[in-house]
Each structure stands twice: as C-alpha cells, then as structure tokens.
Amino acid sequence: MINIAFIRTAFLKPLELGLQKHYGIGLAELGIPAQLLREPMSLIPFNDYLQWLERIEELTNDSAYMIKIATDITFENIGPIGNWYVTCPDLALAFRRINYGVSCLQGGASFHGQQSGKIVKWVYYNNYAHGRAASFDSLKIAILFTQVTRNYMGDDYVPLKVELSGAEIIDPAIQQFFGCPITWQSSATKVWLNLSMLEHGNQRPLPITKPILVSNLQLDDLLNMPQPLDLAKVMFEIINYSRYYGFPTLDFVAEKVGLSRQQLQRRLHDNGWTFTGMTNYILCNIAIKYMLSGMSIDIIATVLGYSNVQSFSKAFKRNRGLTPAQYQQKLLERSLN
Numbered sequence: 001m002i003n004i005a006f007i008r009t010a011f012l013k014p015l016e017l018g019l020q021k022h023y024g025i026g027l028a029e030l031g032i033p034a035q036l037l038r039e040p041m042s043l044i045p046f047n048d049y050l051q052w053l054e055r056i057e058e059l060t061n062d063s064a065y066m067i068k069i070a071t072d073i074t075f076e077n078i079g080p081i082g083n084w085y086v087t088c089p090d091l092a093l094a095f096r097r098i099n100y101g102v103s104c105l106q107g108g109a110s111f112h113g114q115q116s117g118k119i120v121k122w123v124y125y126n127n128y129a130h131g132r133a134a135s136f137d138s139l140k141i142a143i144l145f146t147q148v149t150r151n152y153m154g155d156d157y158v159p160l161k162v163e164l165s166g167a168e169i170i171d172p173a174i175q176q177f178f179g180c181p182i183t184w185q186s187s188a189t190k191v192w193l194n195l196s197m198l199e200h201g202n203q204r205p206l207p208i209t210k211p212i213l214v215s216n217l218q219l220d221d222l223l224n225m226p227q228p229l230d231l232a233k234v235m236f237e238i239i240n241y242s243r244y245y246g247f248p249t250l251d252f253v254a255e256k257v258g259l260s261r262q263q264l265q266r267r268l269h270d271n272g273w274t275f276t277g278m279t280n281y282i283l284c285n286i287a288i289k290y291m292l293s294g295m296s297i298d299i300i301a302t303v304l305g306y307s308n309v310q311s312f313s314k315a316f317k318r319n320r321g322l323t324p325a326q327y328q329q330k331l332l333e334r335s336l337n
Helices: 009-023 034-038 046-060 080-086 091-104 131-153 172-178 216-223 231-245 250-257 261-270 275-292 297-303 309-320 324-336
Strands: 006-008 043-045 110-116 119-125 161-163 189-194
Touching: 006 009, 006 046, 009 034, 009 046, 009 080, 034 231, 043 046, 043 231, 046 131, 080 091, 080 131, 091 110, 091 131, 119 131, 131 172, 131 189, 216 275, 231 250, 231 275, 250 261, 261 275, 275 297, 275 309, 275 324, 297 309, 297 324, 309 324
Parallel strands: none
Antiparallel strands: 006 043, 110 119, 119 189, 161 189
16 A cells, blocks of 8 residues: 655745754755755655654754744745635634645644534644654644644733643743643644634634735645555656656666565556656656746756756657647747747
C-alpha cells in the first residue's frame, strides 16, 4: 500500500518569513530546491515537511522555535488564498471556511469543530505526523487557530485550553503565548473556545479586499490535492516533486513512497504502468502548464530535470506527436483565434 499525504509550499510561507526574521535562516538552508520554493502550489510529501521541521530545530538550536515566530504564523502570510480564509464578517464564518478550505493546502488531515456543551474545540487531526516533528506541526496549527480567534476577538483573547500532539516542548514562551492550561501528548491538536464566541458577532472592522482573481491554471493547482490512497494521483505528484531534485529516478521515488525499487516496479506493473512511461507522461503534462504560463522551451527543459533541450523534445514528441516548439506554437495560434 502507498499511503502518502501532501502539503503545499504556500503553507510553508509563514514559517519561512518567521525563520528569516527571527533567526536569519532561509528554507534553502534545509536543502529545499529554489524552484520548489518559487512555486507556492507545489505539493510536498508530508514526511519531507516533517524532516524539515526537525532540521529547523537543529539549525536554530531552539526546540521552541515555532512559538518564537508565532507572530508570523498567520493565514494572511500564506498569500492571497490565506487572506481568503479570514476575510469573513465574523469568527463563525472564518471557522467554517478554514475547516473546509484548508484541504486545498494540506491533504490527509482533518480540520473540524467538536462541540461539548458550551465549549467548541477547534480540532486538527493528522495521523501522518510522527516523531519529534509532530510537536512542531501541532504547535504551528494551534498558533494559527489562536491567531484567527484573536483576529476577531482581540489580541488579548485567551483560549479556554489547548491540547497539543507530540512530546512536550518546555519553554515559558508557549504558556505566555496561549495564556491558558496546556496539555501535550493529545491524539489531536485542540484549541478550546467558548461557544458564545461563534454565536455572537463582533465589532471588528470588515477588511476591504479585492476579489481573488484565479486563472484556469491556478484553479487547476488549487483543486489538485490527491487523496492519500489514490495511487495514480499520488504517483503523479511524487514524480512531479522528484523533478525539483533532478530528473526523476526510480530510486528517489521508491524511497519517498517507502518501497524498494523492485516493490515499486511491481506495483506499477500491476496497474499496467512502467516508471519510464509514467515519468514521461507526467513531465509532458507539467511542460504544457509551463508553456501556458509563457515559459520558454529551454527553461522548461531545465526545470523538468532534463539534461538538455534535445532530450526533452524527443520525450515530448513521443507523448504528444509534436515537438515542444511546435506544440507551443499551436497554443499561441489557438489563443489568437
């Protein structure tokens, strides 16, 4: 079984801003390819994200780095889509919008509310989080939830209680930020709120925002979040992800999905696929998206991991019957009609 969750590069943006501001550390220092960081809708295997969280602890020499950058951990710092989550008239609408909308940014996790009497628990459940990184991931989400409530209820608002997953991180800044009882080793991240907060409006001025304009390509990216057990889509995204590190190889992809190269080959064969055929198909699909964005053929060949334009042209023609230059010219002609 291949069971993998993904998170978008955009969801790392608040982390990147905070680390740069407070520690002078860029995500490139984690070995993340520059092209991946330039594409906010790129999908990252959640396990790689967890490894980066642990690596950040090493680079900062601070187990509480997440709480130290809490002022930057906001939905607004994600970008336009992040602003959309919180531009609601009241907290109840923002609460609902975030719970159903964050699935576009992170797969394999649940964002939802649990009501218990006069208390509502804002819950983040993710069984893909593990190890030391589970603590950092849980703390990040609890900070996000709390920042949203303070957006609507005021900077001094304190949750009733916070439950965090993973091993405890001991630092007084955590208690200082939340200002309420905190427990660790919870099965899920939970921020406890008084239900009356959602039942009543508030006096927060409504932000004046322009409508979010989304192109067809951006909409494709936004809606593209594979379900963890959807083998075809998971393989598409893993191979797409691998090309940021060079031309996709069987060994790289097998390591990411937790199989030996022989096991992966058998799994693909059982579904009528070959690794080479699937890779060429996927890269040609990505190439067309880059063409539609106006990227030149030689740059496309480079970002897809091909050693030269000629290799890219041959592979593309095998899949589409035209060279990349011919296909791009057809796209241009159709756009002028």
